[in-house]
Amino acid sequence: AQSVSQHNHHVILSEAASLELGCNYSYGGTVNLFWYVQYPGQHLQLLLKYFSGDPLVKGIKGFEAEFIKSKFSFNLRKPSVQWSDTAEYFCAVRDGGSQGNLIFGKGTKLSVKP
């Protein structure tokens, strides 16, 4: 069965620090990969996704993620975080041949200190 691991439960950074949130998945076939963000008091929103093509994916608000197939990883990055990036971030994977069954990681809470 597919699974998604997010290594950090809670990350605390100061503004302007660089961010990298780890995500690893277990599935040997073609996958679709996603990062979702949940700002305090809001619902989940899509940050970025990877289906195929360039493994470096750029999303909204300056976020990017790199798909490294050999490492089964899809880490999220941002060069310089802002206080407004404080949120919970979820990595998700789906079997590339399927339309359903998105499997989420447990999430990483990011706290950015002003």
Added chain:
Amino acid sequence: DAGVIQSPRHEVTEMGQEVTLRCKPISGHDYLFWYRQTMMRGLELLIYFNNNVPIDDSGMPEDRFSAKMPNASFSTLKIQPSEPRDSAVYFCASSLSSRGVEKLFFGSGTQLSVL
């Protein structure tokens, strides 16, 4: 479009009571998902529908949980009887399956507290 609409936003009930959560997907979307979010287990897929038909309910924790989608614009998740361990945020999401375009839209969630 108003997005995925869930109701109620908050639900507080006593153990043993029946709870019904409601979801209205985005018009035209043909997939609907129910997720549960807890601190311990993160986001878990409970069940999803395609064209109103349940496709995978393997995530439904036990027989106390049931979900229906009587038509393309409405779905319910029912817990009967409810237990304190069911306390969580329940999210509904919908998506449109078409070649090359896919995005999952989430509702605001229902925060359920079972006392």
